[in-house]
Amino acid sequence: MRVSGAFLPWLAAITAALLAWGLYDGLLVAPPDYQQGETVRIMYVHVPSAYLSMMIFGTMAFASAVALIWRHPVADIAAKASAPIGAGMTAAALATGMLWGQPMWGTFWVWDARLTSMLLLFFIYLGYMALWAAIDDPERAGKAAAILALVGSVNLPIIHFSVEWWNTLHQGPSVLVSGGSTIEGPFLRPMFIMIGAYTVFYFTVLIWRMHQEIIARRIRSLRLLQAQG
Amino acid sequence: MATYFEMGGYAWFVWPAYAFSAAIMVGLVVTSLTALRRDRKILDALEAANPRRAMRREAAAAATANSEEATSDA
Amino acid sequence: MTRKRQRMIFVVTGLISLGVATGLVLLALGDNLVFFHGPSEVVSEEFPPQRRFRLGGLVEEGSVKRNEDGLTVEFVVTDLVNVVPVTFTGILPDLFREGQGVVAEGRLGADGVFVATEVLAKHDETYIPADVVDALKAAGQWQGD
Known part of the structure; x- marks a missing residue:
């Protein structure tokens, strides 16, 4: 804990610096797209939040498996502390996607496989957080939530491959495709800077939240001790 | 400058997308830090009110101090 | 050790059967998606x-x-x-x-x-700077629309 505490100011500083660089590159340097014009700039906030929403849930599922198998309390705390960040990122991905869809596709929302599975991810996040809030005993809550995280992780490959498995209004994959990206460099650079910034942001907030969760558990056990006299 | 902010006529889509993203990130930072600060205060108060625990802490601190002395002596 | 192994087998088999079940459901839904x-x-x-x-x-x-x-x-x-x-x-x-x-x-x-x-x-997955396309068009090298 003390080690992560020493890293924290650096992580926060790196987040701020990367965000500033990404915003400058994405909003001022990057050119408009030949088809989508200036709306292409929504990509620099849409793609990082969509990526994080899935990466965070993958982390939570992994931590949940570790918590279930090895009973490691830190894994439990990491999963719990990640959830609100992931839910926020999913909401941001959905909102920025709607703001991009309206001018380009002609609609804020359609029920295609990509958008629907992404909305499902958002509700899984909410259900996960509700489960933690509903059960008082952290050990029991942790077990139930871990199972939900593992069950919910089935949705991750569905989100990723939805644009390949079914006809969707959402475009297909453009960065991770065989034969190289279909996005040209001037768009890719700000996108990757922003993905880096969002990732460091996640770890910064995660450490704050894990810190707080550890303190909250100590408070809980102290109060139980006091109640016993 | 004004034409820049118009975003080729898409200002009402581009800027709200950035504003929403910023609001989510600022919200996460603020809620996380206030909860951390609040719980730290509660824990400090509880530990101050619990002499048994505080004593154990002092004893532990004294023990480490002693062992440090011992190593520096040697 | 054996209990850990047991839990691991439990988690892994649980995930596999869940994955298979989901796959079957998606296959059955097929065209509706x-x-x-x-x-x-x-x-x-x-x-x-x-x-x-x-x-x-x-x-x-x-x-x-x-x-x-x-x-x-x-x-x-x-x-x-x-x-x-x-x-x-x-x-x-x-x-x-x-x-x-x-x-x-x-x-x-x-x-x-x-x-x-x-x-x-x-729209498709292709993103090209607008001025690049303009230049290609001016040079008569543009293959798109």
Whole structure:
């Protein structure tokens, strides 16, 4: 804990610096797209939040498996502390996607496989957080939530491959495709800077939240001790 | 400058997308830090009110101090 | 050690069976998860006039015709094998262009013309700086629309 505490100011500083660089590159340097014009700039906030929403849930599922198998309390705390960040990122991905869809596709929302599975991810996040809030005993809550995280992780490959498995209004994959990206460099650079910034942001907030969760558990056990006299 | 902010006529889509993203990130930072600060205060108060625990802490601190002395002596 | 192994086997088998179950459900749902149907499906399968569905494909080059009222548009949707003519009255999205993707919702008339009530643009995965395209066009090297 003390080690992560020493890293924290650096992580926060790196987040701020990367965000500033990404915003400058994405909003001022990057050119408009030949088809989508200036709306292409929504990509620099849409793609990082969509990526994080899935990466965070993958982390939570992994931590949940570790918590279930090895009973490691830190894994439990990491999963719990990640959830609100992931839910926020999913909401941001959905909102920025709607703001991009309206001018380009002609609609804020359609029920295609990509958008629907992404909305499902958002509700899984909410259900996960509700489960933690509903059960008082952290050990029991942790077990139930871990199972939900593992069950919910089935949705991750569905989100990723939805644009390949079914006809969707959402475009297909453009960065991770065989034969190289279909996005040209001037768009890719700000996108990757922003993905880096969002990732460091996640770890910064995660450490704050894990810190707080550890303190909250100590408070809980102290109060139980006091109640016993 | 004004034409820049118009975003080729898409200002009402581009800027709200950035504003929403910023609001989510600022919200996460603020809620996380206030909860951390609040719980730290509660824990400090509880530990101050619990002499048994505080004593154990002092004893532990004294023990480490002693062992440090011992190593520096040697 | 054995208890840990037991829990690990429990978690792994649980995940595998969950994955298989989900896969089966998705396989069974199959066609219902498809957002639109292509022209070849429309030509080879039965789409009765009372059935509302979405037609997706590319807007054929040179096929867009605007009527005198300025609101009704006729165009042809193609998958480069089969084609379906479409008529639509309303506002087209900004990205509606010949040679670009489109998804139209409506009904197939008895005359084989698809009457759309909503037209959405489906863009592809290609992103190119606008000034690069302008330069290519100026040099006569542009391969796109």
